[in-house]
Amino acid sequence: MKRQFVQEMGRSPRFTILELLRCSEGGLPVDDLATKLSMSYMGVKAHCLEMDDEGYLETWRQPGKRGRPRMLYRLTEKAYDLFSEEKNDLALSFLTVSKKLFGATAPQKILMLHYRAVSAKYNEQIKGATTEERAASFARIRHREGYLSDFEEGPPWRIIENHYLYRDLLMAYPEVDAFECQMISEVLGVPVRREVTMVAGLYRAIISSKL
Structure with missing residues (x-):
């Protein structure tokens, strides 16, 4: 992973959110992320919005069998580059x-x-x-x-x-x-x-x- 990114974010919630999304199948909604992180919904939402603005995350709507589609966050290509190896x-x-x-x-x-x-x-x-x-x-x-x-x-x-x-x-x-x-x-x-x-x-x- 790129050293500067790791140095800036360390083991912060933002970094953990990226790791969780990286290991998910197509992304996760904010409430699932909040549960996994043991954080409040609004706290996780704020991190996601911030990384969305920075171009690391994007949203998409997952159709459901009932009701409205769920909004999920997933990584962008820019976020993927953070995990790339320099060699x-x-x-x-x-x-x-x-x-x-x-x-x-x-x-x-x-x-x-x-x-x-x-x-x-x-x-x-x-x-x-x-x-x-x-x-x-x-x-x-x-x-x-x-x-x-x-x-x-x-x-x-x-x-x-x-x-x-x-x-x-x-x-x-x-x-x-x-x-x-x-x-x-x-x-x-x-x-x-x-x-x-x-x-x-x-x-x-x-x-x-x-x-």
């Missing part, structure tokens, strides 16, 4: 130069070698005798790394990641998604599917077993 520019530049120097397939070969190393690293860290235990351990490691990961017990178990450290890399090289999926399959010892959605500043990857 993406260097990685993208390196891959671009490798393509010019060594040919069109050079970036893919480098990515393949990178993910082999990542797989080996996770295999050293992950604990658990069963696939589900290894998946839970993997989710905890990824959460510490900044992927905002949650593990849902099964059957079927799921890993939900609400942030991706290399989003710019994924946009430039879509094959990164396949490398990620293959790496996770190798680490967990079972074939997995990885369903990714990126909408209005929201990133979400749902990882589950194909078996």
